[in-house]
Amino acid sequence: MLQIALTLVVFILAVIPMGRYMxxxxxxxxxxADPFFDRVDNRIYKVCRINRKGMNWKDYTLSLLMTNAVMVFVGYLVLRLQYILFLNPNHIEGMEPTLSFNTIISFMTNTNLQHYSGESGLSYLSQMLVIIFMMFTSAASGYAACMAFLRGLAGKSKDLGNFYEDMVRITTRILLPWSLIFGLILIWQGCPETFGGNITVNTITGKLQDFAMGPVAALEIIKHLGTNGGGFLGANSSTPFENPTIITNTIELISMMILPGACVLTFGKMCQDRKKEDKTAKEPLFGKQGRTIFAAMSVIFLIGLTICFVSEKAGNPVLDTAGISQDMGSMEGKEVRFGIDQSALFTTTTTSFTTGTVNNMHDTLTPLGGMVPLLHMMLNCVFGGKGVGLMNMLMYAILTVFICGLMVGRTPEYLGKKIEGKEMKLVALVLIIHPLLILGFSALALAVPAGLEGITNPGFHGLSQVLYEYSSSAANNGSGFEGLSDNTYFWNITAGLVMFFGRYIAIVAQLAIAGSLFAKKRTKASIGTMRTDNVVFTILLVFIVYIFAALTFFPALALGPVAEHLTLWY
Structure with a gap:
C-alpha cells in the first residue's frame, strides 16, 4: 500500500508544474525554454512552410485528418516493404496486408494494439520510422485537438489555434525533451538502445537462448509519455529488457500519468474566472473547474484501483480448495519483482490513462480484477490519454449540466455558455458511438464463425476476451487479454475499423462542439445557475458516469467477468 501511495503522491507533485508548463x-x-525552442520551432515553420494563421473548427479538423491520412499511407508502405529496406539485420519479411492495415491504424490512432510480436514482426526501420514516429505524432495530434477544444470552451482566444503550430510546439517542447530525459534513465537502468542484431548467449542452465535487441529504450519511453502502449517486445513491460527494475516501473507509471493529469490542470487554468482579471495576480494553482474534473476522475480511478487490488490479493478460491498457499495473492501472470501492489497499480493506470502497456498478463487476472481495466476502457474518461480522456469527461460534464438543468426547468449552461440542442446531439453522438462500437462488434464476433474461431477460452471468460479486445480498440488503449487468436483477417480488419471510428468520429464531434460553444456569447451567472466547480457537481458527475456505464455495459459485464467471478466463489 505504501508503494502505491508514494507513486500517487509523486504523480500529484509532478502534475502541478507540468500542468502549468502545458x-x-x-x-x-x-x-x-522559449529562447531555445523558439529557434527550433521557427526553423521547422520555415522548412515546412507552415502558415500559423488561426483556424476555425472545420479547418482545424480537416488539417488533423489530412495530416494523419498522409502518415498512414507512408507508414503502410514501409510495413509492407520492410524486407527490402535498410536497418533490417534480422531479415524480417514484409508484413501481411491485413496485419499492416491493423498496425498502421493502431499506431496512428494512438491505440498501439499489437497483433504481432515486435521482436519478430518488425525491422528496426519499421520500429523507428513507423512505430516510434507515430507514437510522437499520434500523441501530438491528440493533445493538439485537446488544446483546440479547451480554447473553444474557454473562449478567451480569437480562434481555436493552428493545428500545425500546436503539433510542432507539443512535439518539440513536451514530447521530445521529456522522452530524452526519461529515456536516459531507462538506459541507465538496463534498457537496451542499440542497432545491433539479436544475440545468442549461454544461460546458467547450459542452454542457448536468443535475446532480441534494438532501440528498445527510445520506443519504451514515448509509448508511456505519449500514452501510446504497445511494446518493442511481445511480452511488453513485463520483460526485464523493457522494464528492468522498480525504478523503471515507477518512471513508466509516472510518465504515462503526467500529461493526461496535466491536461486537466491546464483546463482549469484556461477556464478560470474572467470577471475581473488582474494581470498582476498570481495564476491559480489548479483552477476551480479543473479541480472539480480532476476530483471526479480521481474518485473513479481510486475505486477501480481498490477493487483490482483487493481482488488480486484475495487470490483464486480454486487454489485454496486444492491446498495451494496464496499468501502473496494471485501471482499468476505477474512478475515477482513487482508483485500484487505494482501489478494492480500498473493495470489500473494503463487502462485509466489509455496507454495500453502492461507489466503483467491481464488475461490471468481474477475476474473482478480483470473487470476493472475492462470497465475503465468502457468509460474512457478516467484521465484517459493524449487529452482524449479530459474531452470525454467534459462530455459527461455537459450531460450532467443538461440533466440537472432539465430537473429545475432551466436552460443548462456550462462555463457561461448555453447548452442547446445542437451541442447535446453532438455530445450524444460522442457518448453513444463508443458503446455502439464495443457491443456491436462484440456481437458480430460472437455471431460469425471467423470471430468464434479466435476465442480460445469457452464460456464467460471467452466473452470477456472479446469485450476486452473491442473495448481496447474503441478506447484507443491497445492492451489485451491476449487469449484471443487475433492475427486473422477477421480480427485485424474489425479491430482496425473500431480503432479508426473510435478515434476520429469522437474528435470531429468534440471539435464541432468546441466551435459551436466558441461562437456563443457568454451569459452572466445568476442565482439559478448551476455551479460546476464544487463538491456537489463532482458527486453528480461521478454518478452520471457510472449510471451511463450501467445502462450500456452492465448486461455484457454480467455475462462476462461478473458471471465468471460468481462461478469461482459461489
Missing part, C-alpha cells in the same frame, strides 16, 4: 504552451505564454 498551460503556458497552450496559450502561448512565456516559458523558461
Amino acid at each position: 498551460y503556458h504552451i497552450a496559450v502561448k505564454k512565456k516559458t523558461f
Whole structure:
C-alpha cells in the first residue's frame, strides 16, 4: 500500500508544474525554454512552410485528418516493404496486408494494439520510422485537438489555434525533451538502445537462448509519455529488457500519468474566472473547474484501483480448495519483482490513462480484477490519454449540466455558455458511438464463425476476451487479454475499423462542439445557475458516469467477468 501511495503522491507533485508548463504552451505564454525552442520551432515553420494563421473548427479538423491520412499511407508502405529496406539485420519479411492495415491504424490512432510480436514482426526501420514516429505524432495530434477544444470552451482566444503550430510546439517542447530525459534513465537502468542484431548467449542452465535487441529504450519511453502502449517486445513491460527494475516501473507509471493529469490542470487554468482579471495576480494553482474534473476522475480511478487490488490479493478460491498457499495473492501472470501492489497499480493506470502497456498478463487476472481495466476502457474518461480522456469527461460534464438543468426547468449552461440542442446531439453522438462500437462488434464476433474461431477460452471468460479486445480498440488503449487468436483477417480488419471510428468520429464531434460553444456569447451567472466547480457537481458527475456505464455495459459485464467471478466463489 505504501508503494502505491508514494507513486500517487509523486504523480500529484509532478502534475502541478507540468500542468502549468502545458498551460503556458497552450496559450502561448512565456516559458523558461522559449529562447531555445523558439529557434527550433521557427526553423521547422520555415522548412515546412507552415502558415500559423488561426483556424476555425472545420479547418482545424480537416488539417488533423489530412495530416494523419498522409502518415498512414507512408507508414503502410514501409510495413509492407520492410524486407527490402535498410536497418533490417534480422531479415524480417514484409508484413501481411491485413496485419499492416491493423498496425498502421493502431499506431496512428494512438491505440498501439499489437497483433504481432515486435521482436519478430518488425525491422528496426519499421520500429523507428513507423512505430516510434507515430507514437510522437499520434500523441501530438491528440493533445493538439485537446488544446483546440479547451480554447473553444474557454473562449478567451480569437480562434481555436493552428493545428500545425500546436503539433510542432507539443512535439518539440513536451514530447521530445521529456522522452530524452526519461529515456536516459531507462538506459541507465538496463534498457537496451542499440542497432545491433539479436544475440545468442549461454544461460546458467547450459542452454542457448536468443535475446532480441534494438532501440528498445527510445520506443519504451514515448509509448508511456505519449500514452501510446504497445511494446518493442511481445511480452511488453513485463520483460526485464523493457522494464528492468522498480525504478523503471515507477518512471513508466509516472510518465504515462503526467500529461493526461496535466491536461486537466491546464483546463482549469484556461477556464478560470474572467470577471475581473488582474494581470498582476498570481495564476491559480489548479483552477476551480479543473479541480472539480480532476476530483471526479480521481474518485473513479481510486475505486477501480481498490477493487483490482483487493481482488488480486484475495487470490483464486480454486487454489485454496486444492491446498495451494496464496499468501502473496494471485501471482499468476505477474512478475515477482513487482508483485500484487505494482501489478494492480500498473493495470489500473494503463487502462485509466489509455496507454495500453502492461507489466503483467491481464488475461490471468481474477475476474473482478480483470473487470476493472475492462470497465475503465468502457468509460474512457478516467484521465484517459493524449487529452482524449479530459474531452470525454467534459462530455459527461455537459450531460450532467443538461440533466440537472432539465430537473429545475432551466436552460443548462456550462462555463457561461448555453447548452442547446445542437451541442447535446453532438455530445450524444460522442457518448453513444463508443458503446455502439464495443457491443456491436462484440456481437458480430460472437455471431460469425471467423470471430468464434479466435476465442480460445469457452464460456464467460471467452466473452470477456472479446469485450476486452473491442473495448481496447474503441478506447484507443491497445492492451489485451491476449487469449484471443487475433492475427486473422477477421480480427485485424474489425479491430482496425473500431480503432479508426473510435478515434476520429469522437474528435470531429468534440471539435464541432468546441466551435459551436466558441461562437456563443457568454451569459452572466445568476442565482439559478448551476455551479460546476464544487463538491456537489463532482458527486453528480461521478454518478452520471457510472449510471451511463450501467445502462450500456452492465448486461455484457454480467455475462462476462461478473458471471465468471460468481462461478469461482459461489
